[in-house]
Amino acid sequence: LPNESLVYLGDTARIPYGTRSQETVTKFSLEDARFLLQENVKVIVVACNTASALAFASLVKIIKIPLFEVITPASKKAAAISKAKKVGVIGTRGTIFSGAYEKKIREEDRIVKVFSQACPLLVPLIEENEMDPKLLTIIIRKYLRGIKKKEIDTLILGCTHYLIIKEAIGKFLGKDVSLVNPGQEVALTLKDFLIKKGLNSPGNLRPVRKYYVTDLKKGLNSPGNLRPVRKYYVTDLTDRFVSVGSMFLGGEMDGKIKKVSL
Structure with missing residues (x-):
């Protein structure tokens, strides 16, 4: 999605979600979503596997804009490409024990x-x-x-952190295992x-990573003459977040990082 930008909210004050109860994960996820709604986003992606597994069913009943979770598309992909009909899934305790x-x-x-x-030790390690x-x-x-x-x-990499160690996981499993x-x-x-609904931003925007707010009241398409803006919101700003965030993005986080309360 090179022409799309989103507001990012990292709930760094209350992570990890993977060790918490479904009730708590749902409560936190609703608070996260309501914060993002204040930014007038056109869709919300629940990028956390644990929140997708434990809270998504509650979110869709309350949040009135399109919502996307990561469990369904990854499951469809894995089922489609597995010739041996044997799929592995790794993730946090919350994700795995949910059976999602x-x-x-x-x-x-x-x-x-x-x-x-x-795999409870992998996230702290990363x-x-x-x-x-x-x-x-x-x-x-x-x-x-x-x-x-x-x-x-x-193998489904059922936690966002695992992408950082994808090469090491692939090396252990061998080249015949698709990740x-x-x-x-x-x-x-x-x-x-976005394409089917006509909500995608026009292709003449200057490509950036992912961080922007679209005003639903003024239309869902981003104007072609605007440069997308990066917005990083966290609930606890630490040096570790900046370090890990830079690993995910493959470079320095040059957008403004702001600490917020939910």
């Missing part, structure tokens, strides 16, 4: 066998930037060796939706 991925994958293809594994190859290999082997023995040919990135799949789903 298993349910969605089997809705797509009942023949597919799903093997899930919670957050602390502990990228020593030997340590990373040990932790990845600890969690993925069981799934590897099942001879899967597809599914839920973020990429939901972006493709969102792109199709």
Whole structure:
């Protein structure tokens, strides 16, 4: 989505979501969504796998603009490309224990066998930037060796953090295992939706990463003469957030970062 920009809200004061109850994750997710609504966005993407798994059903009943979650598009992709009909899923405890991925994958293809594994140490490892190859290999082997023995040919990276260590995961599993990135799949789903609904921003905008607010009252298409603006909102501003955020974006976070209360 090179021509689209979104307001980003990182709930850094209350992460991780993956260890919290469904009630708490739902409460936090509703507060997050209501904050974003104040920015007059045209759609909201629930980019967190845990929030998608535990809170999305409640969100769609309350939030009145289009909502997208990451579970469904990733499940569709995995079910479609798995020739062996064996799919692995890794994620936080909240995501894995919800059974959301298993349910969605089997809705797509009942023949597919799903093997899930919670990986509670991976997020803290990435957050602390502990990228020593030997340590990373040990932790990845600890969690993925069981799934590897099942001879899967597809693995869903069921947490946004895992993209950062995608190469290490791929190296352990081998070249015959396809890795599914839920973020990429939901972006493709969102792109199709925006085009079909005529809500996509025109292609003559200067490409930027992802951060902009569109005013619903003045129309859903961004004017072609505007330069998209990046907006980063966090609930707790720390040096660690800037460091991890830069890893995700592949460069410095040159937009303005603002601490907010929900």
